[in-house]
Amino acid sequence: xxxVAEGSTGTNENRGGPIGLLLVAxxxxxxxxxxxxxxxxxVMRTLWLTSETGEKRFSTETYQFFFSDPYSLSNLSLTLWxxxxxxxxxxxxxxxxxxxxxxxTSKVAAYVQGLAIFPMFVPSIILSFAFIRVxxxxxxxxxxxxxxxxxxxxxxxxTPWGPVIGLVWDNIPLxxxxxxxxxxxxxxxxxxxxxxxxAGKLAVLWHIILPRIVNSILVAISFAVLGIFSAFxxxxxxxxxxxxLIGPFMQRTFRDxxxxxxxxxxxxxxxxFCIVFGLFYVRSVAKNRAP
Amino acid sequence: MSVLKIKEISKIxxxxxxxxxNFSLDVADxxxxxxxxxxxxxxxxxxxxVGGFETPTSGVMTIDGEDITHVPPEKRPTGxxxxxxxxxxxxxxxxxxxxxxxxxxxxxxxxKRRVDGVLDLVGLNxxxxxxxxxxxxxxxxxxxxxxxxxxxxxxxxxxxxFASLDQHLRERLREEVRDIQQRLKITTLFVxxxxxxxxSMADRIVVMRDGKTExxxxxxxxxxxxxxxxxxxxxxxxNLIEGTVSxxxxxxxxYSTPLPVSDGPAILxxxxxxxxxxxxxxxxQGKVHRVTDYGSHGLVDLELLDSTRIKAxxxxxxxxxxxxxxxxxxxxxxxxRGNAVIHRA
Amino acid sequence: MNTLVHxxxxxxxxxxxxxxxxxxxxxxxxxxxxxxANVWRYPSVIPQExxxxxxxxTLARADVWTSIGTSLTLSLTVTALSAAICLPAAYxxxxxxxxxxxxxxxxxxxxxxFPKFGLxxxxxxxxxxxxxxxxxxxxxLIQLVGTLLFMxxxxxxxxxxxxxxxxxxxxxxxAGPFRVFWSITLPQAGPTIAAAVLxxxxxxxxxxxxxxxxxxxxxxxxxxLMISFINNQPVIQYGAVLSVLLWVPSFIALMFARRVVNSGxxxxxxxx
Numbered sequence: 001x002x003x004v005a006e007g008s009t010g011t012n013e014n015r016g017g018p019i020g021l022l023l024v025a026x027x028x029x030x031x032x033x034x035x036x037x038x039x040x041x042x043v044m045r046t047l048w049l050t051s052e053t054g055e056k057r058f059s060t061e062t063y064q065f066f067f068s069d070p071y072s073l074s075n076l077s078l079t080l081w082x083x084x085x086x087x088x089x090x091x092x093x094x095x096x097x098x099x100x101x102x103x104x105t106s107k108v109a110a111y112v113q114g115l116a117i118f119p120m121f122v123p124s125i126i127l128s129f130a131f132i133r134v135x136x137x138x139x140x141x142x143x144x145x146x147x148x149x150x151x152x153x154x155x156x157x158x159t160p161w162g163p164v165i166g167l168v169w170d171n172i173p174l175x176x177x178x179x180x181x182x183x184x185x186x187x188x189x190x191x192x193x194x195x196x197x198x199a200g201k202l203a204v205l206w207h208i209i210l211p212r213i214v215n216s217i218l219v220a221i222s223f224a225v226l227g228i229f230s231a232f233x234x235x236x237x238x239x240x241x242x243x244x245l246i247g248p249f250m251q252r253t254f255r256d257x258x259x260x261x262x263x264x265x266x267x268x269x270x271x272x273f274c275i276v277f278g279l280f281y282v283r284s285v286a287k288n289r290a291p
Numbered sequence: 292m293s294v295l296k297i298k299e300i301s302k303i304x305x306x307x308x309x310x311x312x313n314f315s316l317d318v319a320d321x322x323x324x325x326x327x328x329x330x331x332x333x334x335x336x337x338x339x340x341v342g343g344f345e346t347p348t349s350g351v352m353t354i355d356g357e358d359i360t361h362v363p364p365e366k367r368p369t370g371x372x373x374x375x376x377x378x379x380x381x382x383x384x385x386x387x388x389x390x391x392x393x394x395x396x397x398x399x400x401x402x403k404r405r406v407d408g409v410l411d412l413v414g415l416n417x418x419x420x421x422x423x424x425x426x427x428x429x430x431x432x433x434x435x436x437x438x439x440x441x442x443x444x445x446x447x448x449x450x451x452x453f454a455s456l457d458q459h460l461r462e463r464l465r466e467e468v469r470d471i472q473q474r475l476k477i478t479t480l481f482v483x484x485x486x487x488x489x490x491s492m493a494d495r496i497v498v499m500r501d502g503k504t505e506x507x508x509x510x511x512x513x514x515x516x517x518x519x520x521x522x523x524x525x526x527x528x529x530n531l532i533e534g535t536v537s538x539x540x541x542x543x544x545x546y547s548t549p550l551p552v553s554d555g556p557a558i559l560x561x562x563x564x565x566x567x568x569x570x571x572x573x574x575x576q577g578k579v580h581r582v583t584d585y586g587s588h589g590l591v592d593l594e595l596l597d598s599t600r601i602k603a604x605x606x607x608x609x610x611x612x613x614x615x616x617x618x619x620x621x622x623x624x625x626x627x628r629g630n631a632v633i634h635r636a
Numbered sequence: 637m638n639t640l641v642h643x644x645x646x647x648x649x650x651x652x653x654x655x656x657x658x659x660x661x662x663x664x665x666x667x668x669x670x671x672x673a674n675v676w677r678y679p680s681v682i683p684q685e686x687x688x689x690x691x692x693x694t695l696a697r698a699d700v701w702t703s704i705g706t707s708l709t710l711s712l713t714v715t716a717l718s719a720a721i722c723l724p725a726a727y728x729x730x731x732x733x734x735x736x737x738x739x740x741x742x743x744x745x746x747x748x749x750f751p752k753f754g755l756x757x758x759x760x761x762x763x764x765x766x767x768x769x770x771x772x773x774x775x776x777l778i779q780l781v782g783t784l785l786f787m788x789x790x791x792x793x794x795x796x797x798x799x800x801x802x803x804x805x806x807x808x809x810x811a812g813p814f815r816v817f818w819s820i821t822l823p824q825a826g827p828t829i830a831a832a833v834l835x836x837x838x839x840x841x842x843x844x845x846x847x848x849x850x851x852x853x854x855x856x857x858x859x860x861l862m863i864s865f866i867n868n869q870p871v872i873q874y875g876a877v878l879s880v881l882l883w884v885p886s887f888i889a890l891m892f893a894r895r896v897v898n899s900g901x902x903x904x905x906x907x908x
Contacts, residue, residue, distance in 0.1 A: 020734035024725040027784050028740050034781045035747045038758035045761065097656075100648055108649030115656040121886045122664065123842035125859045126879045129866055130663035133670060133876075138678045140666050146679045169659070189377035192344050193435075195364040196371045197391030197442055203365075207390065211381045230751035232845045233859075237866055247753045251849060254757055264761045270754035278749035286742050 062265040074243040098179035120173040128237040162238030182216020222277035293445035300350030312502035321476035325489040328499035370439030371448040385419035530601040544597035546576040565623040566603040575616025670876035690873035703861040722787035730795035770854040778846040783836040794828035
């Protein structure tokens with residue numbers, strides 16, 4: 001999937017100027033109207049508040065409120081905790097899978113790959129339901145523990161660990177795929193050369209493989225962080241009622257409390273926390289797709 | 292220094308095919324042995340088994356009497372130069388060379404001394420801080436060689452190291468590698484499918500086919516006295532004429548020559564440079580098809596009466612024209628029956 | 637490379653396969669079992685009675701049928717609109733030269749540079765002023781934005797992978813530009829484009845967060861109904877039956893889009 005800008009400059013396509021612009025106008029307009037404008041507007045509306053008299057004035061009071069309100073802050077810290085734990089777990093789970101898939105020649109590998117990609121085809125709402133049925137109270141795990149005459153476990157349902165498990169499950173496929181694509185750039189001979197000069201398996205992993213896939217790891221983490229930081233469905237269904245993750249918090253502020261300005265403030269704050277990951281992610285993708 | 296002994300090694304991947312079939316070879320101290328063969332002959336697999344990257348299905352390998360058959364590559368006293376140089380592109384030249392030494396916990400100043408020494412050896416003095424991507428193909432391959440040499444391996448393994456380089460560069464590096472090898476007197480095993488490389492570099496050549504040895508000999512002997520029709524056809528250009536012998540006469544489509552062997556089928560082998568032609572108007576044994584003038588010599592393509600093609604090297608190509616009838620007079624011949632030499636003259 | 641892997645029995649692989657099966661397949665089997673359980677009371681490990689009772693009950697509910705209708709209409713509308721505006725644009729990006737081509741091409745990434753739900757809340761803020769909250773077209777718009785990246789980037793790659801010489805050969809034998817597109821380019825790029833269309837249909841069908849924030853409770857898609865079943869419905873089997881129903885489009889996508897997803901190019905599209 002490389003876009004060949006210069007390469008495709010044939011003789012008969014330079015004349016496409018106005019027609020080309022016309023063809024791309026609608027989707028570009030949609031992006032401007034429904035992605036770029038809302039972001040600009042969100043920042044403006046939360047910084048230039050409209051008073052009762054209808055005048056606009058510059059004020060940071062909604063932000064001051066968020067960062068002084070203990071409930072908002074505990075939601076934010078829970079979100080940060082969840083994001084970090086998920087990112088860490090994802091790497092711990094997906095890196096071994098990706099390494100195995102890259103270097104295995106056995107038939108089991110195809111099955112493992114199929115399974116690792118499978119969650120992509122399971123909508124998070126079905127996952128939530130399955131989670132409750134398996135790990136919830138009187139779920140399958142409890143049934144099996146009971147059948148083995150063991151005590152019930154403490155269910156992660158409605159605890160902070162609920163969303164963590166669900167989000168990790170949900171993000172396995174893309175993390176594995178991104179890491180696997182990165183591992184594709186590590187040649188077999190580069191690894192054999194390292195073993196030849198005396199590097200054991202760990203040394204090969206640490207000195208040869210990891211330095212080459214650092215970028216892929218960062219992309220995978222960025223992608224996961226962008227998805228997890230403001231996740232809604234899984235934390236809404238599986239997570240605790242209070243404190244809550246920022247996704248359900250925004251939704252409740254917007255719909256149940258009917259307080260759009262504070263909800264948008266929270267949204268802008270999530271943008272702020274994720275901006276580094278977002279820019280890095282976009283830069284990497286653009287670099288990969290660039291001519 | 293070091294002696295490599297390979298004893299009855301076999302390698303079976305999937306299925307019944309033996310990639311390497313009961314192969315034995317002794318490489319003497321300081322010797323450079325070339326494994327030569329077409330692709331699929333098992334030469335690379337054999338080299339990779341010596342390096343430890345493949346495990347033999349059966350057989351034993353020793354270096355200086357020590358069994359290395361099941362020693363992992365990182366613990367073997369072998370150094371390998373890969374076809375596509377396999378340099379680590381995230382490290383500069385110095386770090387590439389120093390990596391193995393660091394793993395061995397060599398002191399930093401000692402590392403510096405050894406890396407500089409080996410860079411000097413391959414003619415890349417002062418290139419330590421360069422990045423791999425900034426080097427030319429030839430320089431990259433020199434760094435790869437230096438990376439193996441810096442660890443002072445007992446056995447140096449080269450897996451078609453010049454395959455990705457152009458002809459001119461290949462010839463220069465060939466000489467450099469041979470010089471370095473002789474200066475260090477390092478025991479070397481070299482895989483190639485190019486006969487020029489094998490003939491110009493090796494102390495001995497192992498010609499391989501289907502995982503088996505066809506011939507092991509000095510280059511000049513492999514060229515002059517090929518033991519099998521396969522070797523005869525693979526090294527240099529060789530006319531191989533399949534015919535029959537009866538009453539001491541070999542004959543094939545109007546051409547015949549005395550051949551003092553028992554009756555039966557035979558393959559007559561004649562080098563183009565050992566085949567004299569004379570133009571005749573009648574009783575011709577073959578017909579000139581095309582004449583190519585290379586300046587220093589000429590090559591005549593001719594057809595026997597049943598349109599078997601053979602080649603002859605001539606010093607005066609202007610004497611021949613397409614369509615002329617000729618008679619053949621070989622100065623040196625060999626004859627094979629099955630896979631064995633039955634006559635040489 | 638074989639030496640880096642355990643040649644004899646691939647224990648690493650077997651352990652991974654077993655663990656992944658338990659973690660990924662088992663939960664879905666449990667859901668499937670619930671859908672066909674007439675009676676399953678604690679602490680029995682398997683249901684006391686299998687049957688289709690709850691299928692009849694679930695399918696007799698009016699809200700389920702309304703949701704199925706809403707979801708299908710919504711997904712079809714969004715996919716059709718998306719194809720109509722994105723495919724010509726994709727062709728233009730792949731084959732035409734115009735000012736700002738690269739920057740416009742990468743502008744579609746903008747939506748992916750921000751946390752999704754935050755962006756949805758920002759969009760909802762705009763929709764609030766336009767009275768689009770709680771309307772069908774509000775949901776259509778928000779879903780449409782979600783499909784843009786895939787529906788442009790994947791077809792662009794597909795169009796670009798069509799060998800220009802094939803098109804030139806068709807021009808050479810006398811086909812006009814439109815004919816070339818119809819008879820040469822489209823059939824060549826077809827399978828990948830079909831996969832993109834399918835992915836956007838399935839993606840829209842499952843989209844929960846935008847539908848919940850913008851549409852609910854007036855516009856109730858299947859996933860939105862599913863949330864309320866999970867939150868408020870004591871009969872477990874309703875949710876289970878709905879899950880099985882919901883998963884059908886996924887299954888179809890799995891069958892058809894597997895090759896596209898498994899190819900490295902898909903992951904590279906995510907920046908891997």
